[in-house]
Amino acid sequence: MSGNQKEWDIFISHATEDKDTFVRSLALALRSQGLKVWYDEFTLGIGDSLRKSIDEGLSSSKFGIVVISPNFIGKPWTDRELSGLYASQDLQDENLILPIWYNIDAVTVKKHLPMIADLVAIKTEAVSFQEIVEKILIKTQQTALVDLRTxxxxxxxxxxxxxxxxxxxxxxxxxxxxxxxxxxxxxxxxxxxxxxxxxxxxxxxxxxxxxxxxxxxxxxxxxxxxxxxxxxxxxxxxxxxxxxxxxxxxxxxxxxxxxxxxxxxxxxxxxxxxxxxxxxxxxxxxxxxxxxxxxxxxxxxxxxxxxxxxxxxxxxxxxxxxxxxxxxxxxxxxxxxxxxxxxxxxxxxxxxxxxxxxxxxxxxxxxxxxxxxxxxxxxxxxxxxxxxxxxxxx
Ligand SMILES: Nc1ncnc2c1ncn2[C@@H]1O[C@H](COP(=O)(O)OP(=O)(O)OP(=O)(O)O)[C@@H](O)[C@H]1O
Ligand SMILES: [Mg+2]
Structure with a gap:
């Protein structure tokens, strides 16, 4: 997948309920660093397809974040949906998705999403908000960030x-x-x-x-x-x-x-x-x-x-x-x-x-x-x- 011509640097897939408490602030903070962030369209409500959302995100973004929270795992995702996600070449080969565990522990993630519990993730309980932003910036370093001095x-x-x-x-x-x-x-x-x-x-x-x-x-x-x-x-x-x-x-x-x-x-x-x-x-x-x-x-x-x-x-x-x-x-x-x-x-x-x-x-x-x-x-x-x-x- 060529990452150069994509319109967005990053998309954030998330549960509707987490927008006000976490996702909007994260999107604002990443944008303030000069990243082109796409997140409104990735607000997942009941009946939305996670797999479809991620595919859409990856078709025009260089990189994706999935915010996994009690609200997120509470959605009625089907097994087919989740195994489809896991089977994605993008996830396995290119490491294009970074999960964020938002107020959720390893045991709960393993129980509900066993197939993605092993991916490297940022855990919000272990790091400050600023560190989350820094980790994402490091992850996206290849994308052309603007020079904040000028x-x-x-x-x-x-x-x-x-x-x-x-x-x-x-x-x-x-x-x-x-x-x-x-x-x-x-x-x-x-x-x-x-x-x-x-x-x-x-x-x-x-x-x-x-x-x-x-x-x-x-x-x-x-x-x-x-x-x-x-x-x-x-x-x-x-x-x-x-x-x-x-x-x-x-x-x-x-x-x-x-x-x-x-x-x-x-x-x-x-x-x-x-x-x-x-x-x-x-x-x-x-x-x-x-x-x-x-x-x-x-x-x-x-x-x-x-x-x-x-x-x-x-x-x-x-x-x-x-x-x-x-x-x-x-x-x-x-x-x-x-x-x-x-x-x-x-x-x-x-x-x-x-x-x-x-x-x-x-x-x-x-x-x-x-x-x-x-x-x-x-x-x-x-x-x-x-x-x-x-x-x-x-
Ligand atoms: N408390 C509020 N809740 C919801 N919408 C608001 C609120 N305050 C402002 N708005 C909406 O935002 C619009 C723009 O407000 P804003 O204060 O940014 O305008 P402004 O150009 O600074 O106006 P002014 O010249 O009067 O200072 C308002 O017309 C209104 O529709
Ligand atoms: Mg004013």
Whole structure:
């Protein structure tokens, strides 16, 4: 089987029930390393054929993972199905399938799946999540992984494919679009991908209460408490300062000590010089490997005194340029400053525009990506939708 022309690096065959607790996080973590991961179609429910699923996976992926769990063995697989799996040439000769034993012991696997109990497997009880990801990466080493020093994968397979493995590092991405289109969701997905690589990230919020930011991470099934405990995730909470909410009120609303421990307040965000001094000090302390989010540039701009508005973005760019920090600047369409894009051009790694467009009378969500800095400009336009996994681009 020639492995070179395959569209995907890896597929993950799994039981529906394990998606929320394990499989989605695994897929996100592997994507954040630049692997093209296919997993939604491999969610096995009642009546699905395991053998067919694996055959399909192997026809377009270089490598497959089967997540064997109490839910997985609880499915009514037939003997024929399982022996068919075992008889597969691919499994025996090329070692293309790696089983993961998820919360299950050797005795149970042997009892239910004797024919695959002998394959080398990763056992989730014996290793950390990070080690699982590393083991899979070692296993797939032959596949061309992107260079993480020069590329910043987004973890969104279509975006990564379009950008040749990710945006250039460091990159300031401007993410423009109307209200409610999905800007914060997309930015958060990209930040989660960075956090899965262990990179330090700050979410700078003006627009939403920290509770809403945290809620979005939880909805996207990101292990946010783990990121906070590792010290790689902080929220600069300008929202509460601007809206005169006390720390006690904010903490009470969040209702969880670990979660509120990531909140940082800057005392007077209206004092621009002081604000940037404190923000840059935090970035300095945490390191610049990750992706910071400014949500949104509009509110920052609105806080500037009228007399400073003309020069603000030039000063802003001068401050952030030496940082070599990747960031996503969220801009709502009505930003009052017309020259914003022009001013940011030389630090911009790309512009992403999200919009609604009427096609045959129906509103569609459209994403346009353009102006990549390293010369490989790739103006592309795709449809997307918002699902429980976030922005999904077609
Ligand atoms: N709590 C939620 N539960 C389910 N869907 C949600 C939730 N919050 C947002 N959405 C959906 O995701 C879409 C995009 O939300 P998102 O916050 O990413 O948009 P945005 O572009 O950042 O908007 P804004 O300009 O208002 O900040 C919303 O229109 C909504 O359909
Ligand atoms: Mg938003």
């Amino acid at each position: 590329h910043m994968p987004t973890g969104i397979s279509v975006l990564d494919a379009l950008t040749g493995g990710g945006f250039p590092r460091p990159s300031t991405l401007s993410l423009l679009g109307v209200k409610g289109i999905g800007k914060s969701t997309l930015a958060t997905q990209i930040q989660i991908s960075s956090l899965f690589r262990g990179e330090p990230c700050i979410y700078i919020t003006y627009r939403e209460a920290p509770y809403d930011i945290i809620d979005r991470f939880i909805r996207l099934k990101a292990p946010i408490e783990e990121f906070i405990q590792k010290g790689i995730f902080k929220i600069i909470d300008n929202y509460s300062v601007i809206n005169c909410l006390s720390k006690v009120e904010v903490d009470k609303c969040i209702g969880n000590e670990v979660l509120s421990s990531c909140l940082i307040r800057i005392n007077n965000p209206y004092d621009t010089d002081n604000y940037f001094k404190e923000q840059l000090a935090l970035i300095d302390k945490m390191g610049t490997g990750g992706v910071n989010i400014v949500d949104s540039v509009n509110e920052r701009y609105d806080m500037i005194k009228t007399s400073d508005k003309g020069t603000f973005f030039r000063k802003f760019r001068a401050r952030i340029k030496p940082l070599n920090q990747s960031a996503i600047h969220i801009v709502t369409e009505n930003l009052g400053h017309k020259e914003y894009n022009e001013i940011m051009k030389d630090i911009q790694g790309g512009t992403i525009r999200m919009s609604f467009e009427k096609i045959k009378g129906i509103n569609h969500r459209i994403i346009k990506i353009d102006s990549l800095r390293d010369g490989k400009s790739i103006p592309v336009e795709r449809q997307f939708s918002i699902t429980e996994s976030g922005v999904e681009i077609y």
